[in-house]
Amino acid sequence: MKERVYNFAAGPSTMPIEVLEKARDELVSYGDSGMSVMEMTHRGKDFSEIFSNAKSLFREVLSVPDTHEILFLQGGATLQFASIPMNLMNGGTADYAVTGSFSGKAAREARKYGDVNLACDTGARGFDRIPEQNELKLSDDASYFYYCANNTIYGTEWHYVPETSSALVCDMSSDILSCPVDVSRYGLIYAGAQKNIAPAGLTVVVIDRGLAGKHMDITPDIMRYDVLIKNDSMLNTPPCWCIYMLTLELEWLKKQGGVAAMDQLRRERSGMIYEVLDNSSFYIQKAEANSRSFMNATFRTPSEELDREFVEGAAKEGLVNLKGHRITGGIRASLYNAMPLEGAAALADYMKRFEAHNTCLK
Amino acid sequence: MKERVYNFAAGPSTMPIEVLEKARDELVSYGDSGMSVMEMTHRGKDFSEIFSNAKSLFREVLSVPDTHEILFLQGGATLQFASIPMNLMNGGTADYAVTGSFSGKAAREARKYGDVNLACDTGARGFDRIPEQNELKLSDDASYFYYCANNTIYGTEWHYVPETSSALVCDMSSDILSCPVDVSRYGLIYAGAQKNIAPAGLTVVVIDRGLAGKHMDITPDIMRYDVLIKNDSMLNTPPCWCIYMLTLELEWLKKQGGVAAMDQLRRERSGMIYEVLDNSSFYIQKAEANSRSFMNATFRTPSEELDREFVEGAAKEGLVNLKGHRITGGIRASLYNAMPLEGAAALADYMKRFEAHNTCLK
Numbered sequence A, B: 001m002k003e004r005v006y007n008f009a010a011g012p013s014t015m016p017i018e019v020l021e022k023a024r025d026e027l028v029s030y031g032d033s034g035m036s037v038m039e040m041t042h043r044g045k046d047f048s049e050i051f052s053n054a055k056s057l058f059r060e061v062l063s064v065p066d067t068h069e070i071l072f073l074q075g076g077a078t079l080q081f082a083s084i085p086m087n088l089m090n091g092g093t094a095d096y097a098v099t100g101s102f103s104g105k106a107a108r109e110a111r112k113y114g115d116v117n118l119a120c121d122t123g124a125r126g127f128d129r130i131p132e133q134n135e136l137k138l139s140d141d142a143s144y145f146y147y148c149a150n151n152t153i154y155g156t157e158w159h160y161v162p163e164t165s166s167a168l169v170c171d172m173s174s175d176i177l178s179c180p181v182d183v184s185r186y187g188l189i190y191a192g193a194q195k196n197i198a199p200a201g202l203t204v205v206v207i208d209r210g211l212a213g214k215h216m217d218i219t220p221d222i223m224r225y226d227v228l229i230k231n232d233s234m235l236n237t238p239p240c241w242c243i244y245m246l247t248l249e250l251e252w253l254k255k256q257g258g259v260a261a262m263d264q265l266r267r268e269r270s271g272m273i274y275e276v277l278d279n280s281s282f283y284i285q286k287a288e289a290n291s292r293s294f295m296n297a298t299f300r301t302p303s304e305e306l307d308r309e310f311v312e313g314a315a316k317e318g319l320v321n322l323k324g325h326r327i328t329g330g331i332r333a334s335l336y337n338a339m340p341l342e343g344a345a346a347l348a349d350y351m352k353r354f355e356a357h358n359t360c361l362k
Helices: A017-026 A043-062 A076-088 A102-110 A223-230 A240-256 A258-278 A303-314 A341-360 B016-024 B043-062 B076-088 B101-110 B224-232 B241-254 B260-279 B304-316 B341-360
Strands: A066-072 A092-100 A115-121 A144-150 A165-173 A188-192 A204-208 A297-298 A333-334 B069-073 B094-100 B113-122 B141-147 B168-173 B187-193 B205-209 B296-299 B332-335
Touching: A017 A240, A043 A066, A043 A240, A066 A223, A076 A102, A076 A144, A076 A188, A076 A333, A076 B341, A092 A102, A092 B076, A102 A144, A102 A165, A115 A144, A204 A223, A204 A240, A240 A258, A240 A341, A240 B241, A258 A297, A258 A341, A303 A341, B016 B241, B043 B069, B043 B241, B069 B241, B076 B101, B076 B141, B076 B168, B076 B187, B076 B205, B076 B341, B094 B101, B101 B113, B101 B141, B113 B141, B113 B168, B141 B224, B205 B224, B241 B260, B260 B296, B260 B341, B304 B341
Parallel strands: A092 A115, A092 A144, A144 A165, A165 A188, B094 B113, B094 B141, B141 B168, B168 B187
Antiparallel strands: A066 A204, A188 A204, A297 A333, B069 B205, B187 B205, B296 B332
């Protein structure tokens, strides 16, 4: 067994070692059940406890008000790209803020089910910034406003909550539970779990109950929020193992001090990387300074060859998965909740050494 | 940690202990990767190997011909209830054989997307049998014929493959990999993994490539078989952990002798239970003898009170989850691939003792 590495992957991504060790210790036989969590019937006593624990921990950690339901689903963000317009658009109009690849995909999918108004589209300038409130073009009759809080590929993040008259819908896949959120301002928040909260295969949806029940007739039952709320996420068998892992992650997160502590830590981690970048005449950043992400730092060296050398050299030091997304190239360091400060510090140190080495050589 | 039990749950259900122990040993750090499988980026080298291994093992074990694609998806059977008509019905007609709860749900969902012809509906007589070929009412213009191979709730199973002129579509959630199947006869086979092959959160679809690409316009991208085939199941992040567990299960299954050995074992396991039932004047079976399932034996005692006593007494001997489905009541023993012969023997022995005890008392 090789020593564990610092894993900067954008998702699925690193998890706390304490969480993994607990999962390992309980894997074959959970508590007094005499079986693995993976073998438990989802309607039995043992799994019901895990499930309700996951829900109440999530509600507590993210301060979800009683007006909002928490759903544990399958299908990832990509299924939500269709579920959201099928349930909330009602064949009418919705505003979409396109600030990256995933919000663009969501907007394209929504066009199948109604009219999409682009509140903004920063694609022409390579998605290098988040527009300000007064730049958003909102339509009068929108049923909701959709945005993606953090753009993993481009390393940008919304640092404010948009003001809209329609329901606010947000893809928080890559920054959920990394900071406090006023959930009451949102109609719907969702997140694929595999970046910041649990293994791949679980999607968490937090929805204002008042929004459910307005779906189009052609909406599959398994995508109808009203049906899912009524069945408490168990219209069919839920992704049980991922929900169990979520409870371990949430318990760990609480022990670290909750989302307020996570917010502090994400600023420290990304701060270490941005400090190197801001003091460098070697590395190139595309994301505008006031739009930069706390979760994913994206940058490049002066050449593709040096980018490759950077990534390969880092891997030799146990700093892995630093290659940028195939759309952008370059380098990307994902700095999620489970990344220890030591990992970010090791990367910052490596960056400085790599720059010094390659500047001397010039 | 409590000693492991014999778990007769209908799904999620028991898994081989060797598989669980291997998963435990590799959980924190997989091979030379320095990370858990749960932390691996799905586009990286390590997970790509796991993924292609899962596909090739599945193809080998079920003898899937090259004409058919293997997809690893999320959403369970319930999402397929909608995906199948959205992709294959084309707004036309399809034949549905309703022989239980899940095929009934599939037929109801399909009505949203076209005309459903009921080739049979055994609901009036409590789903106690599988109709014979000459009882099936097939329509002339059906785009496909849909059936559920094994009915977990009612304990019945199709012991023949229906002859149809339209494409054969089959839900094999509860008996896939339990016997050899001539895949070339099918247009589409699918299975929620959580009964017989892997943890909950993975759906395997085996589809004749020629059937893809005829979807309705309103089909979400993530449900379009043509898109999923083109993206090799990775339009978005797949349920990585479940796919990894599938590889361990498939390796175990191969070592046991493959699906031919599983077929022999399922006959032995269910044979032990049916032998007790056939020689009993105490237990009551509803499923007709020639429709009985190899996977789920359903029966009852003369009273609900005795049913409860049976289930509680069995649990005290480490034979758990024997309570029948809430629709039917009674007792159900699910006897999937991972149930050791010793488990079935222990249950048969308990059944005999329970009968003797309660017959003496009369």
